[in-house]
Amino acid sequence: MKFFFIGFHASIITKLIFNVHYNERVIGFTMTIVAFYSQNASSELQQDWQERLNFYDPSIKLVSLLSKEAEKATTALLWKAPLERIKYLKKLKGLISLGQGVDHILKNDLVPENIPVVRIVDPFMAKTMSHWVLLSILSYTRDIYGYYGQEKSKIYKARKEIDFLSPKIAIYGIGEIGNVVLKDLYNLGFNVEGWSRTKKNIQNILCNHGHDGFVKMLKSCNIHVCLLPLTKSTNGIFNKETFSLMKKNSCFINAGRGDHVVEEDLLESCKTGHISNAILDVYKQEPLPQNHIFWKQENIRIWPHVAAETNPQTAAKQIANAIKCINEGKSPPNMVDKKLGY
Ligand code: NDP
Numbered sequence: 001m002k003f004f005f006i007g008f009h010a011s012i013i014t015k016l017i018f019n020v021h022y023n024e025r026v027i028g029f030t031m032t033i034v035a036f037y038s039q040n041a042s043s044e045l046q047q048d049w050q051e052r053l054n055f056y057d058p059s060i061k062l063v064s065l066l067s068k069e070a071e072k073a074t075t076a077l078l079w080k081a082p083l084e085r086i087k088y089l090k091k092l093k094g095l096i097s098l099g100q101g102v103d104h105i106l107k108n109d110l111v112p113e114n115i116p117v118v119r120i121v122d123p124f125m126a127k128t129m130s131h132w133v134l135l136s137i138l139s140y141t142r143d144i145y146g147y148y149g150q151e152k153s154k155i156y157k158a159r160k161e162i163d164f165l166s167p168k169i170a171i172y173g174i175g176e177i178g179n180v181v182l183k184d185l186y187n188l189g190f191n192v193e194g195w196s197r198t199k200k201n202i203q204n205i206l207c208n209h210g211h212d213g214f215v216k217m218l219k220s221c222n223i224h225v226c227l228l229p230l231t232k233s234t235n236g237i238f239n240k241e242t243f244s245l246m247k248k249n250s251c252f253i254n255a256g257r258g259d260h261v262v263e264e265d266l267l268e269s270c271k272t273g274h275i276s277n278a279i280l281d282v283y284k285q286e287p288l289p290q291n292h293i294f295w296k297q298e299n300i301r302i303w304p305h306v307a308a309e310t311n312p313q314t315a316a317k318q319i320a321n322a323i324k325c326i327n328e329g330k331s332p333p334n335m336v337d338k339k340l341g342y
């Protein structure tokens, strides 16, 4: 590991020295200014991105979106940024999301029509999410919180068994992340099916689509996992009506976005026990406020938006490439359809 870091930094330094020297002497060195903003991020995170991006393109210079220098930026790398700043970036040619979700960029329609939006699509994040969903499912089927409670009181006793042999799992959203989760669960022997907007064919796995497919999954499954993007069509999709269609004692897992859920309707369903367990990673307001009622509801489990975090180490290469494509006027991979919202 140590050698990796020494090698990594040495290689950046070599690239930097070589490129700056070469470009200055022969063709003149031009910096690629990128406006950077990641809500609540430490300065170490920006530095980490800076170094990882320079490994692929030494000309990239990250500057704070809030700085005057950002006004020279041709691209912006953003996570939950104050989007009003965009109008001051007169040279802007493209926006890149520092995550797989882009709702934080598309909200309020502040992105000019001609500016493309690009997102990260990282197989490492899909795997990380798959692990988190598996952990959440098992924590429910194996009653992990019940056993932790017993351990605290030194109770050595089998608890009433949850039917963990035949739960039927619904995955809402089977895109870059959801389809990995779906296949991993299937390969582990779970009875799982998926839902998307357009029709999909995945070998051996039942894939539903459209409104009828949605209602069918709500009614027939007992573990419901939301991995949808937040768009105008998916906002508030889990509400009083849709929770009531789920089987009694269902488990609801959300790693999509907080706004997929009408929180008071989820709370009510958890209070009555219709939803026996909710495992949440995302909320309407993040961080979840200290006085939020979810903290007090025992059958709601709280995670702080960490199910699949963006990893500079695995994502830097594609971001450097997106910056390059945008600056050269080419279409980068993983462009978002702004009309669909994902
Ligand atoms: P993709 O865009 O690759 O996939 C989205 C999926 O949702 C597709 O299957 C799409 O259908 C489906 N979908 C979209 N709209 C609808 C609709 N109206 N009805 C039915 N299905 C719909 O997204 P990703 O898999 O990359 O990411 C999904 C989301 O996960 C992100 O937007 C983000 O909110 C969340 N996320 C959360 C993280 C966390 O740590 N909690 C980490 C990373 C992402 P179709 O295939 O037909 O287009």
Ligand code: OXD
Residues within 6 Å of the ligand: 098, 099, 100, 101, 102, 308, 309, 310
């Ligand atoms: C993402 C996220 O969208 O972390 O990447 O939620």
